[in-house]
Amino acid sequence: MAIDLNGRTAIVTGAGGGLGRSHALALARHGAKVVVNDLASAACEAVAREIQEDGGEALPWTCSVTDRAAVFAMVEEVVARWGGVDILVNNAGILRDRTFAKMDLDDFALVLDVHLMGSVNLTKAAWPHMRDKGYGRVIFTTSSSGLYGNFGQSNYGAAKMALVGLMQTLALEGQKSGIHVNCLAPSAATQMTEGLYSEDDLRGLSTDLVSPGVVALASENAPTRTILLAGAGAFEQAHVTMTQGVHIGDAPGAAERIEAQWERIRDREGEFVPASGAAQYSHEVNTSSHLADRTFAGATNET
Template sequence: MSAIRFDGKVAIVTGAGGGLGRHYALELARRGAKVVVNDLGGSRDGTGHSDAALAVVEEIRAAGGEAMSNGGSVADYDQMTEMVARARDAWGGVHILINNAGVLRDKTFAKMDPADFEFVIRVHLLGSAFATKACWETFREQNYGRVLMTASSTGLFGNFGQANYGAAKMGLAGLTKTLAIEGARNDIRVNTIAPTAGTRMTEDLFPAAAFEAFAPEKVAPGALYLVSENAPTNVILGAGAGAFQAAYVTLTRGALLTGDDLTPEGVAAHWDAITDRAGEIVPKTGAEQAMTIGTLLQGG
């Protein structure tokens, strides 16, 4: 098994002042990448500022690596374009982007202020889109790019009190799927990781023993593989405590309803057939849904 290296590559990691992002940045640098450590700082609800990114840069430099700090907000597109421009000016390009920055403002939907819903969407979903867009033309020019989005089991499967977070995270999984298709011709590979880790974001959710078992460094191997030269594309990878899982959006064969069955009552009557998972597929593009319907129409 050959070592995965990032020599000659420039990587940007957002939200890299602590937790998962810090470990991603440190390990990328240890394996040869030049790293932009982006972190706005502040608390997990997105308020305040800190010098966390500078501290991580010093760690990287102390270990013999190359890094620069960036305090730009992912929620501001102009700041993201400026960050990419600085990296290009200093190191000649950008090859890897890990969209890790995020915030939490948890409440039940009944009690959630619309501003808190909008802010979480802006940081996670729009922030990842802005950072990726800022890199996209560079990736196309190079015919090379690796992007990692950070989703969550909350987005994939739901979680009480996290409607804003879940909506943003599922949106990121969808963004990944389209960008993986659009980027393929320029060798831009785009993947999603759904991490479970003991970090500042989750410290009050884990018992002490579990917090240690789910250390961020046990997620990092999956993240680095997904931004490596031989990475797959359009993958959703669950990761936590050293365990790695693949998640899929699937489609059942379904049932074709006609005549008197083409009614709400008919849907109810055929519900078992509609939801029967025998022969379900994992579509590679949205067009496959129409194609499976076409197969049913042809009697297949």
């Protein structure tokens, strides 16, 4: 059954080109009214015009996601014009790649400001409207650089992993209000990736192959607390998991015993995805006796 976004309003940041443009066009093709946000007015207007010429409704809006007042004004205008905001695609971003040793801290802060605080600004502006409506779909753009690391991208990776943490909490807070919050980790050839990868690496990584994931995450049947990976037409899910671990306690030599049991601590058999941050504490308290018995029994054979 086709996903129908008629009657839904979406805001897509960084939508003047690349992934954002593809996301905006895909959402519009499925019936959503789309706010095309970017820094360049000409680019915003061009994408909005594409949507309109294809029979859709679009509003270009030029501002930086770091400009909190402008972002709030954008949301208020959208609510006044179209009656609400249903879908947020936090896509705007920049790169300032260097090794951590050589990186200027202003560049570190700037990347955090655009990716993390830019997403916070838009989501904060729209959140009360979504709560009042009892419906919302929020998509943050994370990255494999945040999930798994990438040389020379400490600022970018930190910002992108911070968005996963934001998603985890907002998904819990939004659940009772019908607000689903997810992350997308895209692999695509964009202006941001120019010079980072070879032509062979980027061949087939069209931005249009990622956007179906955004449409699915924007739909009524979207999951929540999901990290969707997408690229070259393939889709996967990433998880932040917790192993069963071992119980060390406060016996003398605890640090040395941890060092001796790294393999058992990292053993992924029986790993699970905690329902919330409190689940770590609950697991450690509730299973400590069992793990203590298992660990100390095993310790008797250690040399």
